[in-house]
Amino acid sequence: MTILEIEGLCADAGEHRLLHDVDLVLERGEVLAVLGESGAGKSTLGLALLGESAPGVTLSVRGNGRHSDCCRARPSRGVALLPQHPGTVLDPVRRVGSVLRELAALRHRARAGRAAAVAEACEAARFDPALLRRFPHQLSGGQQQRAALAQTLVTGPDVVVLDEPTTGLDPTTSAELVERLHALRANGTALVLLTHDLDVARALGGRAMRLEHGRVVARGTVAELLGPAVPHAIPTGRPAGDVRLRVRGLAIADRAGRAVLHGVDLDAGAGELLGVVGLSGAGKTTLGRCVAGLASARGTVNVDGALLPARIGRRSRAQRRAVQYVHQDPRATFLAHRSVIDQVARPAVLLRDVPAAAARDEAHELLTRLGVAPEVAARRPTTLSGGQLQRAAVARALVAHPAVLVCDEVTSALDAAHRDHLLAAIDALRHDHDTTVLLICHDLSLVERVADRIVVVEDGRVRI
Structure with a gap:
């Protein structure tokens, strides 16, 4: 079942075009990896899937100037974003639990329903409920990432856009995140993975598309698009002085x-x-x-x-x-x-x-x-x-x-x-x-x- 379809999406920052005629189709429970180097347009595409854009960026569609027309199919429960730096979506002056309960109220009027939604989101994100009374600055980077994921999931979205979700995470925490994403996929949530981390893309599988300078240059399965990893040589250091x-x-x-x-x-x-x-x-x-x-x-x-x-x-x-x-x-x-x-x-x-x-x-x-x-x-x-x-x-x-x-x-x-x-x-x-x-x-x-x-x-x- 097609849950999201985008056709002919363009994005411009002044005279600089960030996205060129991007088409995208997403099925329920599917993983789509959007690959590309830094600056390829991945984050711009991720925001566009939410109908949003960065300040100074204009979205349009091939044939007209209205971004709203680019979505031929829309998910009934919406699209949520887990940003590259999760700390940017955590309110610095509010406790984590307070924000989660407020978001849960968007779907649940009853207090019991809100509490259950918060508990389910914390479990899905593996966020320790004992940390709900903390402010974001009191959390480590990994804890902030889990809190932001719980915040993303508490409204029960059909589609989750993950912008470089393993940024700053150690290998153990990254592996735990991949496990959580597999569980979300099994429950029918579609995932759009914006990443340069090829190991994470391989671990999640699914389809993939590669962006270069805002253009889709390749499509296929993750296995088809990703070859074996090639090590890169980095200069070594020197003995320390005083x-x-x-x-x-x-x-x-x-x-x-x-x-x-x-x-x-x-x-x-x-x-x-x-x-x-x-x-x-x-x-x-x-x-x-x-x-x-x-x-x-x-x-x-x-x-x-x-x-x-x-x-x-x-x-x-x-x-x-x-x-x-x-x-x-x-x-x-x-x-x-x-x-x-x-x-x-x-x-x-x-x-x-x-x-x-x-x-x-x-x-x-x-x-x-x-x-x-x-x-x-x-x-x-x-x-x-x-x-x-x-x-x-x-x-x-x-x-x-x-x-x-x-x-x-x-x-x-x-x-x-x-x-x-x-x-x-x-x-x-x-x-x-x-x-x-x-x-x-x-x-x-x-x-x-x-x-x-x-x-x-x-x-x-x-x-x-």
Whole structure:
């Protein structure tokens, strides 16, 4: 039974066409994998399936200018989206359970029905009901992903669009997610998987279509479209110099008093790339945020022998420049109304006193090395893909010439080719400026290929 049909969908951002005449048919309980590199148009298509578009993007249909006419068949219970960065759909000032109950009320008038719907959604998403009273910032990345999935499922949609659902997840959590998606499919929910993670696409099976520059260039089964995985060579690091970063006794607890980090000690040498790995919720991101001054913890953080205040607001301009942090979700760190190039150049002006014109030139050079073309950098952040914006976020941090660069899952939104290109560029740039890099990542096999050393974070403790 056909549950969703799209014909001749186009999307434009000004004079730049993002989607070209896309056709799509979806059956009940089917999985459709939409494959493509970063910037191919996957996320734009996913939003269009909901009848939505990013700011500055216009949707139209071949033969007329109305997006509403492109859906020849519509699901009776609607289409829901699990976004690439689930934290963006979690209300930061409301408890998770409150939002779930409000969404459940859209389908159930009776309180008992709402409670049952919330319980079913939590079970399907494997979200621990004990966490329902927490705010989103009190959850780990994996817990946020499960909360967002529960939020997606609580209204009982016929179609779920999953935009890079394994972004930032460790292999164990990714495998659990695939199991949950198989269960949804068995219950008749159709899934549209927007991904560059070929292993997840293979695990879910079904049909596939490949996008390149907004055009459908191939269709078939997942097995037909995906060949064997090809390993990519990444430059290896070098021995570390003198100790650049020294962390001692770092400890922090959440608002409920539960310890998140337990007296962490950590050293990283000048020019060293230190891999920080661990399961979701282990404390990796919290460790990186504490080093950057974005979370206040007990203990000490020293860079080049100088003690840094725990909070970034108490750090001097030179100290803020010394440690730069690249967030896992770049969309949360870019202003929607300013061009990407302006925002990437800004730290050079504010932290290094570089003239504006020279800062833009330097930013353009960095962006080009990281694979973001000048015409892309001239656009607003909302028109860039997650992968393009992540590379821009790395450039923005590097333009400050930091002593320590903290990269929190910076490769999770990238396909293999762009991931390897970014890591090679970071490797070259750290050699240029003797920058110490903390690479926080869930992918142990990737970190083993690029890091000089690796530490494992487990239950808030660092194990060498």
